[in-house]
Amino acid sequence: MSPLPQGSTIGILGGGQLGRMLSLAASKLGMKTHIYCPDANSPAFEVTPHKTVAAYDDEAALAAFADAVDVITYEFENVPAATAEFLAARKPLRPGANALAISQDRLAEKSFLASKNIPVAPHRAVESLADLEAAIDALGLPAVLKTTRLGYDGKGQRVLRDRADAAAAFAALEPKPLVLEAFIPFDKEISVVVARNTTGEVRAFDAAENVHRDHILFTSTVPADIAPGLEKHAAMLAKVIVVALDYVGVLGVEFFVVPSGERQALVVNEIAPRVHNSGHWTEAVCLTDQFEQHIRAVLGWPLGDPARMADVVMENLVGDEVLTVPTGIDGNTQPHLYGKTEIRAGRKMGHINKITRRS
Amino acid sequence: MSPLPQGSTIGILGGGQLGRMLSLAASKLGMKTHIYCPDANSPAFEVTPHKTVAAYDDEAALAAFADAVDVITYEFENVPAATAEFLAARKPLRPGANALAISQDRLAEKSFLASKNIPVAPHRAVESLADLEAAIDALGLPAVLKTTRLGYDGKGQRVLRDRADAAAAFAALEPKPLVLEAFIPFDKEISVVVARNTTGEVRAFDAAENVHRDHILFTSTVPADIAPGLEKHAAMLAKVIVVALDYVGVLGVEFFVVPSGERQALVVNEIAPRVHNSGHWTEAVCLTDQFEQHIRAVLGWPLGDPARMADVVMENLVGDEVLTVPTGIDGNTQPHLYGKTEIRAGRKMGHINKITRRS
Numbered sequence: 001m002s003p004l005p006q007g008s009t010i011g012i013l014g015g016g017q018l019g020r021m022l023s024l025a026a027s028k029l030g031m032k033t034h035i036y037c038p039d040a041n042s043p044a045f046e047v048t049p050h051k052t053v054a055a056y057d058d059e060a061a062l063a064a065f066a067d068a069v070d071v072i073t074y075e076f077e078n079v080p081a082a083t084a085e086f087l088a089a090r091k092p093l094r095p096g097a098n099a100l101a102i103s104q105d106r107l108a109e110k111s112f113l114a115s116k117n118i119p120v121a122p123h124r125a126v127e128s129l130a131d132l133e134a135a136i137d138a139l140g141l142p143a144v145l146k147t148t149r150l151g152y153d154g155k156g157q158r159v160l161r162d163r164a165d166a167a168a169a170f171a172a173l174e175p176k177p178l179v180l181e182a183f184i185p186f187d188k189e190i191s192v193v194v195a196r197n198t199t200g201e202v203r204a205f206d207a208a209e210n211v212h213r214d215h216i217l218f219t220s221t222v223p224a225d226i227a228p229g230l231e232k233h234a235a236m237l238a239k240v241i242v243v244a245l246d247y248v249g250v251l252g253v254e255f256f257v258v259p260s261g262e263r264q265a266l267v268v269n270e271i272a273p274r275v276h277n278s279g280h281w282t283e284a285v286c287l288t289d290q291f292e293q294h295i296r297a298v299l300g301w302p303l304g305d306p307a308r309m310a311d312v313v314m315e316n317l318v319g320d321e322v323l324t325v326p327t328g329i330d331g332n333t334q335p336h337l338y339g340k341t342e343i344r345a346g347r348k349m350g351h352i353n354k355i356t357r358r359s
Numbered sequence: 360m361s362p363l364p365q366g367s368t369i370g371i372l373g374g375g376q377l378g379r380m381l382s383l384a385a386s387k388l389g390m391k392t393h394i395y396c397p398d399a400n401s402p403a404f405e406v407t408p409h410k411t412v413a414a415y416d417d418e419a420a421l422a423a424f425a426d427a428v429d430v431i432t433y434e435f436e437n438v439p440a441a442t443a444e445f446l447a448a449r450k451p452l453r454p455g456a457n458a459l460a461i462s463q464d465r466l467a468e469k470s471f472l473a474s475k476n477i478p479v480a481p482h483r484a485v486e487s488l489a490d491l492e493a494a495i496d497a498l499g500l501p502a503v504l505k506t507t508r509l510g511y512d513g514k515g516q517r518v519l520r521d522r523a524d525a526a527a528a529f530a531a532l533e534p535k536p537l538v539l540e541a542f543i544p545f546d547k548e549i550s551v552v553v554a555r556n557t558t559g560e561v562r563a564f565d566a567a568e569n570v571h572r573d574h575i576l577f578t579s580t581v582p583a584d585i586a587p588g589l590e591k592h593a594a595m596l597a598k599v600i601v602v603a604l605d606y607v608g609v610l611g612v613e614f615f616v617v618p619s620g621e622r623q624a625l626v627v628n629e630i631a632p633r634v635h636n637s638g639h640w641t642e643a644v645c646l647t648d649q650f651e652q653h654i655r656a657v658l659g660w661p662l663g664d665p666a667r668m669a670d671v672v673m674e675n676l677v678g679d680e681v682l683t684v685p686t687g688i689d690g691n692t693q694p695h696l697y698g699k700t701e702i703r704a705g706r707k708m709g710h711i712n713k714i715t716r717r718s
Contacts, residue, residue: 006684331664
């Protein structure tokens with residue numbers, strides 16, 4: 001398919017900050033965007049005149065949306081499978097339904113990655129309390145019990161330290177089935193945002209070193225403080241994943257960096273078929289940021305240059321931390337606020353990119 | 360006045376590419392924008408749900424617009440004085456009506472600059488053919504006869520090389536009065552984009568060296584190939600101008616670089632009270648670009664960091680040159696397309712920023 005020309009319309013499922021930033025990037029390439037989201041108060045609705053406020057299973061609304069756009073993408077991995085199939089039958093859906101199906105199910109994701117010889121944590125499917133007991137026998141404790149679907153930002157998971165906690169944790173987590181993952185005593189967490197386009201071109205941004213706070217990403221620091229060989233290996237694994245998925249768009253890959261004798265090794269924690277919070281730093285220091293890269297891929301364009309022009313720390317502004325902008329930040333810092341009307345504890349309200357060294 | 364918080368609404372007069380890029384920059388700071396433009400087909404209407412399609416002298420529409428926004432700015436210097444006054448009486452207008460009045464009249468602008476000891480070309484007001492004859496006597500030929508109002512991209516001016524051309528040129532140029540400017544045999548043209556905020560903070564971007572083609576800006580190259588002392592002097596003159604105007608926002612200052620004995624000197628060609636085409640390079644290589652800088656100033660925010668992270672050439676895509684994107688540009692290049700629906704000869708359709716050296 002030839003590249004979509006300027007003036008084309010990109011349909012975006014999801015109206016949060018990622019959808020908003022995708023829309024802004026699309027506008028810079030001369031595109032129109034149409035945001036589809038059930039929440040009438042979505043921040044992405046403020047950056048385009050074209051919107052649909054409807055449920056993700058409203059087939060009349062989905063059909064009209066598909067008619068109004070040239071290509072469809074999304075900002076979140078929990079797009080219902082039926083919605084993805086319905087839309088993909090009408091207009092190109094990028095990334096495809098396959099990537100969604102795999103990444104919205106932890107078990108399917110881990111099986112897929114393992115089948116491509118990508119290292120993942122030892123794990124067992126848990127459909128019953130008996131399964132959980134057997135999984136604990138196999139993996140030992142501590143271990144992490146997780147829902148296979150709909151988890152994010154630490155929701156949908158419990159750390160098990162004692163066998164006596166198993167029954168309560170099993171009862172509390174919904175929806176079933178669950179998965180028990182061996183606890184990985186990692187040194188640090190890193191992530192790589194990688195892109196693949198319709199012609200098979202693949203490019204990765206530099207790895208970011210991530211620190212979480214209250215299960216929410218707090219900072220991403222670039223470059224990551226890891227051996228150069230390990231960073232190259234992370235990029236290679238990320239590229240293997242997008243090739244194996246026949247993927248089109250940007251994908252986030254989270255890794256644990258684990259001790260391995262004298263050195264360190266990588267274990268993939270999870271993948272996200274979308275632009276990723278740990279890639280927001282690209283906006284400040286790359287000629288092509290992750291949002292433009294995703295839009296380029298979705299449009300069938302050549303990928304842009306992901307090279308980095310400076311060292312940077314991205315910090316999320318959660319809850320009322322957003323009030324530190326503009327007066328509490330210094331001149332070496334680029335803010336991005338999401339225009340959310342209500343400040344709530346634990347809500348991602350914006351982020352800042354702080355330049356730590358100019359190269 | 361305290362800085363406007365995220366979620367505030369910025370009203371923008373003018374719906375062209377500059378208004379569109381201002382709106383995108385405002386969205387990145389969490390703001391809403393409302394675009395006012397008489398042309399229903401304005402490209403800026405594609406990046407916000409809030410618009411007014413009405414004439415600039417429609418007082419009912421202007422009043423409703425002022426009611427709907429928190430602060431007002433504009434993308435072009437030819438906002439009618441009555442419109443500016445009407446709006447400024449209702450909401451803060453930044454930059455102010457004073458800057459508009461001066462910059463939309465070549466004679467007023469030159470008188471103002473000269474009064475601040477800023478070097479400008481020798482010139483004479485021309486209200487009649489007799490004035491023109493006297494002006495030619497005083498300034499010599501060649502000289503450039505210009506309208507005092509509404510000129511842009513080479514429109515509204517004629518180069519006089521022969522006294523016999525005077526009458527025809529005088530008759531052809533409208534509206535009167537006109538101004539005759541001595542022809543400046545310049546070595547090159549440069550420009551400086553400078554910003555001042557509500558607290559009086561002033562910051563300038565690096566100077567760009569500009570090349571025109573068919574009277575339209577073709578390329579801006581940064582750094583400009585001039586002596587460091589001359590660049591510092593240009594920044595200083597630009598800062599003097601915004602201070603003298605008690606200006607709030609971004610202002611473009613165009614200079615001629617002229618021979619001066621063994622060295623070079625500067626003559627101000629014109630000023631523009633808005634973001635400037637020769638500042639589009641800032642988008643690719645500065646932590647704060649000219650659009651965000653303007654929005655910060657208009658919001659009463661501290662200014663951002665204008666430091667440059669790489670060398671760059673901005674090239675305008677005029678007419679069907681826009682069709683070279685995406686396949687005809689290389690990976691070291693950041694495109695920005697304006698989403699204009701109709702390609703016409705001489706129409707600015709987009710620009711590209713090409714990185715020439717990473718520092």
